Amino acid sequence: MLTATNYPSAVFVEKSGIEICLVGDSLAMEMLHHCKAVARGAKSPFLVADMPFGSYEMGSVDAVKNAIRFIKEANMEAVKLEGGIEIAETIQKITSVGIPVMGHVGLTPQRRTSLGGFRVQGNTAKKALKLLEDAKALQEAGCFAIVLEAIPEMVAAYTTKNLKIPTIGIGAGVHTSGQVLVQQDMLGIFDRFVPRFCKQYASLDNTIVEALRSYRDEVKTGVFPTKSHCYPMAEIELEKFIE
Numbered sequence: 001m002l003t004a005t006n007y008p009s010a011v012f013v014e015k016s017g018i019e020i021c022l023v024g025d026s027l028a029m030e031m032l033h034h035c036k037a038v039a040r041g042a043k044s045p046f047l048v049a050d051m052p053f054g055s056y057e058m059g060s061v062d063a064v065k066n067a068i069r070f071i072k073e074a075n076m077e078a079v080k081l082e083g084g085i086e087i088a089e090t091i092q093k094i095t096s097v098g099i100p101v102m103g104h105v106g107l108t109p110q111r112r113t114s115l116g117g118f119r120v121q122g123n124t125a126k127k128a129l130k131l132l133e134d135a136k137a138l139q140e141a142g143c144f145a146i147v148l149e150a151i152p153e154m155v156a157a158y159t160t161k162n163l164k165i166p167t168i169g170i171g172a173g174v175h176t177s178g179q180v181l182v183q184q185d186m187l188g189i190f191d192r193f194v195p196r197f198c199k200q201y202a203s204l205d206n207t208i209v210e211a212l213r214s215y216r217d218e219v220k221t222g223v224f225p226t227k228s229h230c231y232p233m234a235e236i237e238l239e240k241f242i243e
């Protein structure tokens, strides 16, 4: 699974053959608008939309209504909600209308402040047990998969072993059923905090800035555009025009 937030990044996921495309709310903006763009670009991956903070905490009726918008208006195929047992009933309501739900426990970025920032979760026996119970409640509520974020490797392994549904890890070690990364982080495009568990497969940040600088310089010095970037006109037509 990999995130995408707009048409070009969705096309990257499409072309790479990655199976699931998550419109992550690490984006934190106009989610429906971005989902529509991603759906145009990523045709083959299964499309999951992060429900934004505030769109599912005020009761099941509200949550179901908002989940439906992602399916009907934004062409998504599933939604993702952050939280454990406290949102199990809400998830049950969403799955009961036929919308697949992906869960998300451990470090849940929407609650980063009450979790004490971006830091490891489930790292005491008591916290790990609570996490396992949360994951089981989500499974019971009908989730088809659960993201495990920023938890010790063995807690993720044990949780995965004790669930029937697949887990997708981010900062949770190698023993989860699948992995997820934020596309711009793994490409090395920095516009947000990059956690230690994100491997950078490229440093596109420098490449992009260098490209933009070259463009700017070439425009200022008249190097770009050249004849090859221009449209031709028949000599005879040009003469008539100049006359």
Ligand code: KIV
Residues within 6 Å of the ligand: 003, 023, 024, 025, 026, 027, 050, 147, 170, 180, 181, 182
């Ligand atoms: O918001 C996001 O991109 C996510 C992934 C890190 C799982 O939730």
Ligand code: NA
Residues within 6 Å of the ligand: 024, 025, 026, 050, 109
């Ligand atoms: Na998210």
